[in-house]
Amino acid sequence: MSIQDCCAGLSDAPLAEAEAAGLAHVFKALGDPVRLRLLSMIASREGGEMCVCELTPAFDLAQPTISHHLKLLREAGLITGQRRGTWVYYRSVPSALDRLAGVLRPAVTA
Amino acid sequence: MSIQDCCAGLSDAPLAEAEAAGLAHVFKALGDPVRLRLLSMIASREGGEMCVCELTPAFDLAQPTISHHLKLLREAGLITGQRRGTWVYYRSVPSALDRLAGVLRPAVTA
DNA sequence: GCCGTGAATCGAAGGACGTCAAGATAGAAG
DNA sequence: CTTCTATCTTGACGTCCTTCGATTCACGGC
DSSP, X not given: OOGGGGSOOTTTXXXXXXXXXXXXXXXXXXXSHHHHHHHHHHHTSXXXXXXXXXXXXXXXXXXXHHHHHHHHHHHTTSEEEEEETTEEEEEEOHHHHHHHHHHHSSOOOO | OOGGGGSOOTTTSOOOHHHHHHHHHHHHHHSSHHHHXXXXXXXXXXXXXXXXXXXXXXXXXXXHHHHXXXXXXXXXXXXXXXXXXXXXXXXXXXXXXXXXXXXXXXXXXO
């Protein structure tokens, strides 16, 4: 009865239109190299937290662009943001990643 | 030593630029409701195979549009197509789905 | 060969997306 | 209150994506 069991896998039964729309929204958020790297940087971070000021310099992009990508990841439920003083810290949402993995995995035999 | 172990998970280490680009290409293919439903229909099909002539009527879209989406799924390595006579049959590539799931799963604890 | 059917390609139209510069907002420090 | 820094929002511009109609390609049957 783990989290990702809320939805059957892709390979279990044809997706209904509404499910497909919801999942597509999340996968679309992952469909950009910058966002993938942002998510990976945050998720792999020791301590689980990362400040925008640490993320921005890793890219050749303006800060508002990074902010925009972080917003999309947040709206997809893949990360959460929290303001502490002047800085905003982001952390990943492992359960969201787990759910997605469950949708993709043809048949979890564990 | 399973297939998805070729690449570390998102949460294991920050993605390199090239990895991110490759993964983004695949996730982008999943970032559309029509393609997700197509993939799900094919992957969940008993026998594993499905003809374009069976897929097209499930959508309110013109046949060339379905063909276009199938092409994107094929280019992402998620499905393969095979012509048999007049018809073209598609089947999913479970190893590709498995690899993606492995990338997403924070820490596969077996 | 010549037609008919299933599927892919081409070209165009409309909308969505990624990016930036400029401006707005939140909080800390004086 | 003012000022400074870090972050977000807005508006605009160019590009890519989805979709379609028309055409072309691949086969099988006649």
